[in-house]
Amino acid sequence: MRSYSLTAAAKINLHLEIIGDRPDGFHELAMVLQSVDLCDRIDLRPLSTDQIRVHCNHPEVPVDQRNLAYKAAALMAAEFPDTFAQYGGVEINIHKQIPVGAGLAGGSTNAAAVLVGLDLMWQLGLTQSELQELGARLGSDVPFCVVGGTMLATGRGEELAPLPDLNQIYVVLAKYRSLSVSTAWAYQTFRQQFGHAYVSNVQELETRRQRVHSGPMVAAIAHRNNTEIGQRLYNDLERIVLPEYPQVQRLREQFQQQGVLGTMMSGSGPTVFALTESQTQAEQVRERVQVAIADPDLELWVAPLTNTSIRIASSRPV
Ligand code: C5P
Numbered sequence: 001m002r003s004y005s006l007t008a009a010a011k012i013n014l015h016l017e018i019i020g021d022r023p024d025g026f027h028e029l030a031m032v033l034q035s036v037d038l039c040d041r042i043d044l045r046p047l048s049t050d051q052i053r054v055h056c057n058h059p060e061v062p063v064d065q066r067n068l069a070y071k072a073a074a075l076m077a078a079e080f081p082d083t084f085a086q087y088g089g090v091e092i093n094i095h096k097q098i099p100v101g102a103g104l105a106g107g108s109t110n111a112a113a114v115l116v117g118l119d120l121m122w123q124l125g126l127t128q129s130e131l132q133e134l135g136a137r138l139g140s141d142v143p144f145c146v147v148g149g150t151m152l153a154t155g156r157g158e159e160l161a162p163l164p165d166l167n168q169i170y171v172v173l174a175k176y177r178s179l180s181v182s183t184a185w186a187y188q189t190f191r192q193q194f195g196h197a198y199v200s201n202v203q204e205l206e207t208r209r210q211r212v213h214s215g216p217m218v219a220a221i222a223h224r225n226n227t228e229i230g231q232r233l234y235n236d237l238e239r240i241v242l243p244e245y246p247q248v249q250r251l252r253e254q255f256q257q258q259g260v261l262g263t264m265m266s267g268s269g270p271t272v273f274a275l276t277e278s279q280t281q282a283e284q285v286r287e288r289v290q291v292a293i294a295d296p297d298l299e300l301w302v303a304p305l306t307n308t309s310i311r312i313a314s315s316r317p318v
Contacts, residue, residue: 001046001087004117005313007039008109009148009306010098011141012171012266012273015217016235018190019208020198026140026156027187028205030212032163032221033141035148036171036273037306040098040106042069042113044121046318047089052077058096068107069094071138072114076122079134083122090118099299101180103267104173105141109309112145116310132158141267148309150221154209161213163221165307169229169261170282173301174251174289175271181241186268189240230261230275241269248272254292258285279304 015032077084098106135142140157220228255263255274263274
């Protein structure tokens, strides 16, 4: 048997539009999702017992059944009981670099890495769509995190269509360390405030999905027009999170003043990102925002966009 060390990339939302309610209680969404080369490392090691053990270097990440990476391993064990019985349990070591509770799919990408890694370790030979289907049972962002790159996502976020790869774009990410936003709270509050405008008619739902498909963000990506991509960033959840967290609003305004391609909150926040056309510019923006806000609680990162999500860093026989 082999042990695996994988890297798992963060995601940002270039477009997040809430269309309506779904019968399963979730929201019908139309999004453009993008992988960012800010990665956690996930080490998987076979155990001789039938346990699933999780360790993490970040004190706020639970290491029990609440951890999405744990849930991913438990799902694999339940789906493939004979293989689990044959190979035994797994030890999962998560080295966090992606901020937690940030709207960057950190937990989802860890879960995706466990699905991909156990498929390799247990030699299951699952297809990408089988891994995505398993991922959808764990969370709305997990199927995307299995594949990564640039994707149009509809439904709950699990129906994916690839878009052309983006490159030559850097991202500056900023998050207040002590601030995190509950995704469930953000969607629930959006429903309370804007639910009256939700689309429920099947035909209208399809029209709204199509509107994103043939809309300006997808066109800007197809033409690799970075200026247009920056200007077309959109996130419905800003309408809920920014008024509640004025410091996130101020952060966004700071980015705006730096002459970046564009700036937006990612997912349900509170991370704000800004796009730039070079690493040098991204580093300058990071420095200027750090100086302008001068709050030790504020953390900033610079990373390029990436076309992949889960990568094998190393593997060795055990
Ligand atoms: O799927 P995930 O666990 O990431 O979703 C977290 C929460 O976000 C859900 O419990 C739900 O409240 C909300 N959500 C939603 N519609 C989606 C995705 C998430 O309402 N399409």
